[in-house]
Amino acid sequence: MAIRFRQLQAFHAIYESGTVTGAALVLGISxxxxxxxxxxxxxxxxFKLFARVRGRLIPTPExxxxxxxxxxVVRGLDHVGQAITDLQNKQGGQLQVASQHALSFGFMPRLIAQFAENRPDMSIxxxxxxxxxxxxxVVAGLFEIGVCEAPLLYDELDAHPFSLEMVVAxxxxxPLTRHSVLTPEVLAGEPxxxxxxxxxxxxxxxxxxxxAGxxxxxxxxxxxxxNVLSFVQEGMGVAILDPLLLQHEKAGGFVTRPFRPRIMMDNIVVTSRDRPMSALGRAFLEVLLEEIEKSCS
Known part of the structure; x- marks a missing residue:
């Protein structure tokens, strides 16, 4: 029996719509x-599939x-087609990201949430x-994208480096908040x-x-x-911290000041050199690197 799937689609569409006109609209054919x-x-x-009664097609018992x-079968293939469309449009699939702790409490969740806003079928x-x-x-393939501190430890990884200027919290x-800039000399004796x-x-x-001696x-x-920031918020001392952590800390309880000489925090975004990334991963990587560039400028 040489039944083709398109025939089954036409049958399914007529059965649900009740008319050839409705089926034609669903299938996009004449x-x-x-x-x-x-x-x-x-x-x-x-055997007959439909009987015409007063202009409407009535399904037979068969x-x-x-x-x-x-x-x-038809609904399953429709889901497959939608999955392919979602992947083509970077709407579906799974986003796999790992991050160092400093960026995982505000920066990364906010960025992922923005990325997921128009991707309801994406899992994370x-x-x-x-x-x-x-x-x-990332080397093992458990995650496609990693955000971490330098240095790069594996030759199997590609790295996108970025540096952040640390600030004092x-x-x-x-009383030291009266200073616009803090230095080792100003912080002498401060816990x-x-x-x-x-x-x-x-x-x-x-x-x-x-x-500075x-x-x-x-x-x-x-x-x-x-944890370091939590102790600052309790008034136990000052700390030199990653600015992206502080920018997304909603609890307050601290202020920041620049530190001189500058102390830079060297970070990298890593991906596998040997394993191709998904279209979804590539799209998020582009967004991530753009956001990091803005934060570093």
């Missing part, structure tokens, strides 16, 4: 084209049985993690909230104080910028 497809299907099936089988896989783990995940009631000794920001801040006092060490 009314004679629909009638011809139904005639072909009836010849193959060797057509009712056939419809129940055909409905799942997002995780925050330490930078070395993020690079490992202080409690609003700290600092800092990342651990191995972190880039810790090393570069220490170098700035050492070069100013001793520094670290009151609290922590492993996340978000």
């Amino acid at each position: 009314q004679p084209g629909v009638s011809n497809l139904i005639s072909q299907l009836e010849r193959e099936a060797k 057509a009712g049985v056939l419809y129940r089988e055909v409905d799942t 896989s997002f995780q925050s993690q330490y930078s070395s783990k993020i690079q490992e995940w 202080l409690h609003p009631e700290n 600092l909230i800092a990342m651990g000794p191995d972190h880039m920001s810790h090393r570069r801040t220490r170098e700035a104080f050492d070069t 100013v001793p520094w006092t670290v009151r609290v060490h922590s492993h996340l910028f978000k």
